[in-house]
Amino acid sequence: MLRTEVLAGLVVALALIPEAISFSIIAGVDPRVGLFASFTMAVSIAFLGGRPAMISAATGAIALVVAPVMAEHGYDYLIATVLLGGVIQVLLGVLGVAKLMRFIPRSVMVGFVNALAILIFSAQLPQLIGVPWLVYPMVAVGIAIMVYLPRVTKVIPAPLVAIVLLTAITIAAAVAVPNVGDEGDLPDSLPSLFVPDVPLNLETLKIIGPYAVAMALVGLMESLMTAKLVDDVTDTHSNKTREAWGQGAANVITGFFGGMGGCAMIGQTMINVKASGARTRISTFLAGVFLLILVVGLGDIVGLIPMAALVAVMIMVSVGTFDWHSIRPSTLRRMPKSETTVMVTTVIVTVATDNLAIGVVVGVVVASVLFAQRVAHFTTVTRLDQPGTGAGIEGGAGSGDGTDSGSGDDETTRVYAVRGELFFASSNDLVYQFDYAGDPDRVVIDMTDAHIWDASTVATLDAITHKYASKGKSVEIRGLNDDSAERHGRLAGNLGGGH
Numbered sequence: 465m466l467r468t469e470v471l472a473g474l475v476v477a478l479a480l481i482p483e484a485i486s487f488s489i490i491a492g493v494d495p496r497v498g499l500f501a502s503f504t505m506a507v508s509i510a511f512l513g514g515r516p517a518m519i520s521a522a523t524g525a526i527a528l529v530v531a532p533v534m535a536e537h538g539y540d541y542l543i544a545t546v547l548l549g550g551v552i553q554v555l556l557g558v559l560g561v562a563k564l565m566r567f568i569p570r571s572v573m574v575g576f577v578n579a580l581a582i583l584i585f586s587a588q589l590p591q592l593i594g595v596p597w598l599v600y601p602m603v604a605v606g607i608a609i610m611v612y613l614p615r616v617t618k619v620i621p622a623p624l625v626a627i628v629l630l631t632a633i634t635i636a637a638a639v640a641v642p643n644v645g646d647e648g649d650l651p652d653s654l655p656s657l658f659v660p661d662v663p664l665n666l667e668t669l670k671i672i673g674p675y676a677v678a679m680a681l682v683g684l685m686e687s688l689m690t691a692k693l694v695d696d697v698t699d700t701h702s703n704k705t706r707e708a709w710g711q712g713a714a715n716v717i718t719g720f721f722g723g724m725g726g727c728a729m730i731g732q733t734m735i736n737v738k739a740s741g742a743r744t745r746i747s748t749f750l751a752g753v754f755l756l757i758l759v760v761g762l763g764d765i766v767g768l769i770p771m772a773a774l775v776a777v778m779i780m781v782s783v784g785t786f787d788w789h790s791i792r793p794s795t796l797r798r799m800p801k802s803e804t805t806v807m808v809t810t811v812i813v814t815v816a817t818d819n820l821a822i823g824v825v826v827g828v829v830v831a832s833v834l835f836a837q838r839v840a841h842f843t844t845v846t847r848l849d850q851p852g853t854g855a856g857i858e859g860g861a862g863s864g865d866g867t868d869s870g871s872g873d874d875e876t877t878r879v880y881a882v883r884g885e886l887f888f889a890s891s892n893d894l895v896y897q898f899d900y901a902g903d904p905d906r907v908v909i910d911m912t913d914a915h916i917w918d919a920s921t922v923a924t925l926d927a928i929t930h931k932y933a934s935k936g937k938s939v940e941i942r943g944l945n946d947d948s949a950e951r952h953g954r955l956a957g958n959l960g961g962g963h
Contacts, residue, residue: 580730650760654756
């Protein structure tokens with residue numbers, strides 16, 4: 465419904481104001497730089513993005529990345545960094561970086577969501593420490609409204625009711641509590657075109673290049689992860705490639721309007737999608753439009769909104785974002801330890817670094833290592849003349865040299881059957897599974913139930929062949945499937961002579 469989209473956009477705009485001001489302070493710029501960035505990012509991505517209803521604006525992650533540029537080189541270099549970062553994002557989007565999302569396991573995604581919820585909650589703590597005692601009952605009232613009002617009616621988003629009601633109480637009772645106006649001065653004019661005054665030379669590129677690359681990668685990581693999260697919440701599909709280059713284009717537009725750049729905002733997106741029920745680009749567009757109207761046209765009124773109201777909204781977003789099912793004892797008992805390890809690692813690293821991108825990368829690396837270790841255990845080598853005596857390869861420990869000698873297909877042939885997926889983790893110890901001294905002159909390695917995935921395995925088979933050859937014995941490798949045969953035929957003998 466259009467009403468839902470409009471009201472959702474208004475709620476998000478109200479929640480964006482203190483966030484944008486806070487991120488401006490982190491980046492070391494005037495509050496208008498963050499507010500205008502939030503306006504241009506939201507409006508631009510509403511048309512360019514690939515995930516309807518997702519909110520993009522100035523974010524803490526981008527603020528942290530570009531802050532050193534502002535501190536060391538000034539505002540013009542900051543905007544130049546934003547522009548270059550946007551161009552890099554467009555290039556990465558066109559090159560298909562979004563396809564890498566398929567390599568992010570579910571356990572990393574769960575860890576990402578849980579870490580996000582923790583970060584959203586922890587970001588509210590400064591507004592709850594060292595404040596007048598009236599803040600606490602106001603937060604409690606705001607939470608109560610958002611918990612119980614939806615059980616009565618969903619005509620108006622509960623977060624909007626909480627914000628309006630608490631603001632009215634604050635004004636009517638003349639309650640002295642921190643408000644939005646205390647966070648910083650709001651702009652009183654519209655954004656205008658801005659071209660950074662920096663030399664177009666290699667020296668400038670050396671200064672802004674590393675920060676622009678970091679901004680591009682962090683922004684894409686958070687945006688694509690958020691898009692996937694919204695896909696799950698709404699049970700719909702989004703165009704991740706379009707979202708990737710759309711983020712870049714939005715950052716270029718933002719830079720030319722003097723904004724500090726940004727990416728998808730997970731907390732505000734959850735307000736829009738989960739708390740308010742928005743599903744279309746209209747809510748994203750209106751969030752930006754309402755933000756500009758509120759800060760420029762109604763700045764004096766917006767400044768009176770108590771921070772307690774916005775804190776209550778974000779606490780409910782945090783609670784709703786956390787995947788409580790993932791930490792139930794029954795779930796943890798059923799879940800493989802490796803999956804739980806990946807989830808917990810992602811949470812810990814993300815919360816410790818306050819950077820969702822770093823947490824996701826570390827989570828993927830840990831998941832990959834544990835997966836490789838797990839798959840390596842399924843590779844076995846069996847001597848067919850003595851069924852059942854084969855030795856499995858487990859994490860680098862093989863037993864092969866102790867294999868008894870026997871009669872093979874005939875007295876001059878020994879047959880080994882290799883089963884499993886052969887890659888660097890599982891094939892490195894394959895070389896120890898054969899009885900080079902005790903085997904007869906002809907050895908057959910049957911690969912019917914195996915698959916060769918990489919050059920490490922081919923190099924291992926070369927090493928086995930060389931070891932037998934050094935003792936005057938021949939090796940026949942047979943039963944390779946088409947893909948394995950092609951890889952083995954192309955690489956065998958060309959990888960360093962069995963080393």
